Amino acid sequence: MADEMVRRAQKFINTTYGNGATLGIPKLDENGQTGWPVMYALTRALQYEMGITVLSNNFGPGTLSALQEKYGKLDETTIPSANFCRIVQSALYCKGYDGGDIDGKYNSRVKDAVVKLNQNMGVSGTYPGSSLWPKVVKGLFNMDAYVTVNDGSETIRSIQQWLNGRYVLRKDYYVIPCDGHHSRDVAKSMILAIQYELGMADGVANGVFGPGTQSGLKGHTLSTGSSGVWVQLFTAAMVLNKRPVSFSTSFTSSLADSVRTFQGFMKLTVNGQADFQTWSSLLVSYGDQTRQGEACDGVTKVTPARAQALKDAGYKYIGRYLYNPSTTDLPEKEIQPGELATIKEYGLRCFPIYQTWARSVDYYSVAQGAADCMNAAFKAEEHGFKPGSRIYFAVDYDAVNDEVTSHILPYFRSIKEQMGQLGSPYKIGVYGPRNACSRISEEGYADTSFVSDMSSGFSGNLGYTMPENWAFDQIVTKVVGSGDGRIEIDNNITSGRDTGQGDFYPAPSQKLDIGFDLDYWAALLKEADDYMEDIGRPGGVGYVYTRQQCLETIMSHDAAITSAARRYRMRKALIQTSAFWEFCHYSYKDVTEDAGVVLYHTGVIPDWGKDLPGVSKLVDSSTGVAKISGRTCILSRNNSIRAGLLEGEILDPTSESDRWAMWQKCNQDNVFNLSTIPHLHIWAADGKSGDHDETPIDRPALDYSDTETFEILRRYQGFGPQAEADAQLRMPLYAIFEKYNRVIRES
Template structure:
């Protein structure tokens, strides 16, 4: 939106200071919109009029000192020239205040604007009247707002104004924004305020959370009944951390209750008092770094001696990396052979982290998200993490908000979408600064946060509250143990939201299958079609799909099938064979039965079933790519849940509501349907518990399954009857074809 007076200010700069080569002021676009380019030009013009030779975009100490020495304050009696006044008037307009007619006169309109500016800044009591004092001038020549913007909080703004008014005359305290939003500048001003109240002199107080500040806060606990400036500072810190309290000088019982809630949220002693650990957590992201965490992460192999060290130190959860693409750098970063067995043996639990680089914005893209998700899932399967483990994908740099919007959110959306395509074998977490963690989680791309709070200077940590879904809070690096048990770790506070895994699949006895190589597509299709035609399968004219269409569907979901087979340590040819065979035999009669299921549960024949002859109410049917019924889906997944192979809730296979819910999923969600096939094979091998006719258990599908075992588990999928053995014999050569091409790829 064009502002006529800002437009006039731009024209004034262009006309008066058009010699950009000399002053470093580029020709401004005359668009009536303010911005840093305009403010930089005004700053250089002001410096030029003050006689400063080395002009700069920055309104720094030299400019402030020159202003103080030459004029003390700016008003109608001290302003040195009409040009100087026009610069001030232009800056006022760029801030949204009435600067008069940009005519070089410090008029009543300018005075009223300055008075309003001082009031909005919160310094009107300290500097009454219509004069501009040097620090106010510095605040005028930037892009900070002094009124609430973008849904800013009125309470936060009152805190910002209070800080400005109380501490503006201290040497290193400058006007902070009063826009209703917490920020890096506000966080630093809070620390300066603490230091000033502790009695630190100018030059000593520096806005850092150092030993003097820590020592001072330990003697300034506030609690119920207390009052005064320390309570104001404490309630201000609570408000800035988005706790539902009032900015007040009185410590009430209601405040104590909210303090207890905050302490419980951060896993510090919930005593309702503003003690040192609470002050620390409010003022700096890492809080009290002397806290002993129950979680840690590191780049060092957990040996038996190191596991004993961790156990003795009170650690329960260990974060370890799934992958390290380098063969020379950090040789123990990736989980090492036998390490997870050691972690289990010593009663520890492990949560996986995925990071190869992730240290700058140019790493993040949609394509990278796909690659990282596939690599992370496949490595998690290789190392032995069971389905349901949460993998933390990293944002290991100071990601500003614009980076999060433009690059990191699309990357995590891509990770989430790819994990869904894999059948969601693993949950997704995010490691990173507070802002990135919160925004990614709010979008639903991660369900837990591993917060890099140790990086307290990150702009993504300063001014941002702890993510609501935090699982681990990384606060300090430390070395513990001695001798062979010596280990350097990052000490993390655990919220209990994620407890990692304490039991793992053993190392694979043979190579796991990997993704299909499309170069073999034509050869695979030819062999499959020739074999199926040779046995007259599926036969008839009532089939929905051609052999080619069925195979294309199976291979289009190769990533999900690969991931599911790797997770459960079975050959993916077993899944491919069963799913392809059932898909080929999907008939119009199956569609009619499907329509009957919808009719039974909703009372309405679906649009796609209207016109089909013989649609009658049916409780359940075998449906979807692999022709799975709601009942067998429940029974097989229940079996895996009880065996610890799958996360989820045990359902009632006899309950209409549960069968209908699962039927809809296997009917409509191809990935869910296909990733249920391994559970059907496991259930079949376990003896089909809950089925009408249970069978004798056999060894569960594994990478070294014999031909006899493969035949038997194929025979049990999905039904009983006299034809099952004949059908299984027909499927065995089909299994051999899929396995032939899978073996070529995995052994390449």
């Protein structure tokens, strides 16, 4: 909303200081809206009026020093000129205060505004009256708010005001916002306050959580019954970390209970006291860096000697990278051949990380998210991570909040959508600063966070609380072991939300299939269509889709089929053949039966089935792309769950409600339907328990023989002469798909 007095301020700047070449002040848009361009212009104008020759957008030490030396304070007795006063009046309006008529007069309206400004800043006790002192002027010429904004907390605002009032006279302390929100400036002011209370002199206190500050804090453990300014600082730190406590001078039993909750959440020693570890975790993102974590991550191969060294040092979980696009930089960054077997042999567990670049905002896009998800899933399958493993996608730079909104969230939304298109083989985690992790997780794009708390200077860590779903907390780089066992790692605290993977598929015996190359589409379509025409299948009338439509549908879900084939180490042609054959044979009789299933379970014929003749109640039917019934879906998926190949709940194939739930997914979700085919093949190889019992054979593999392939194709359809005959007809179709898949994967 436009403010007329802000518009007048902008007009004053343009009219008086519009020579951008001289002062570096570009022409302002006279829109009545405050913002950094206006504040920068006012800062330069103020510097110009003070006689500073090198102008800057920044109200830095030079400007502050000049203000102190020339005027001491600003009021009606010291303001040197009308334009100088107009600049102050304009700044007051841009901060939401009544600056008078921008007439160059430090009148009663201006004085009242200054009194209110000092009160809002919390410095009226230090700076009584209506004069503007230099540090207040510095706070006036920025975009900080001194009233609560955007649902700010009044308790946090009272802390901000208290800090300003108590420490504003210290040399390196500057007025912080009083907007009710934790921030970088507030975090630094808290450390400065700690340092001042420890007795550090001006020039020594610097807002850095260094050895002197840490040593001093170790002597200020608080517990129930403690009181005074140290309890005020501690409760302030608790409030800023969103703990439900009062800002107080008394350490109560209620406060001790809240401390225990916080300590438990952060995996600290739970004692209800304000000890050094608790102080540290409240004040800086990495906390006490001497803590020993149970997890680590690194860019170095875990050899047997290093695995033993890590185990001896107390580590259980190791983060390793799925991919490294460089062949020269960090040559051991990507998981190396045999490494996961070593990790398993030594009783360790691994959690996979995916990062190529990811170090600037321009990396992140919807297209990049889809590409990264695909590559990460394929690499995870290649390395042997089983379904249900969680991949941590990286935000490895200081992403500010606006960039999280504009780039990071769309990137992770794309990852989630693409993972769904792959059949959801892996869970999604996020590695990054606190703010990015929290916001991505709140949107439902990641279920756990690997927090880069070691980067304590990141704006996405300063002033932000620990994500509620944190799994790993990266706090310090260290070296473990010696000699052949020496390895540099990042030390991570664990919450227990993710324990990585301790068992892996062996390395594939042959090349895994990859995504389809559309250059081969026309040839594949012609060959598959010609073959089906030659054998007269499906043939006749009564079928819903053309063969081309069927193949287009199958190939449109190539990502899910490829991912499933790689995951379960089978040829994707085995999935494609079953899906294409069944979909080609999807008839109006099948549609009528599908309508009957809906009628049975809902009592209503669906709109799409109302014109079909002969719809009658039916508990289940073979439905969807691959014509899978609710019952066989349950049986096959139960088999894979029991075998540890799939995460999920064991369902009852005799339960009508379970069958109906699975039937709906098979009918409505093509990805789910197609992703079930591998489980049907595995179940068939295992003997089809719960159905027509078959003799178990080896599960589908990359080197499956023609005899085994035939048997699996036959078992998909059932048993008896018709199933045998149809399997014979599907073998040449399998050969067609495999021919093109082989060319693509070996090219």
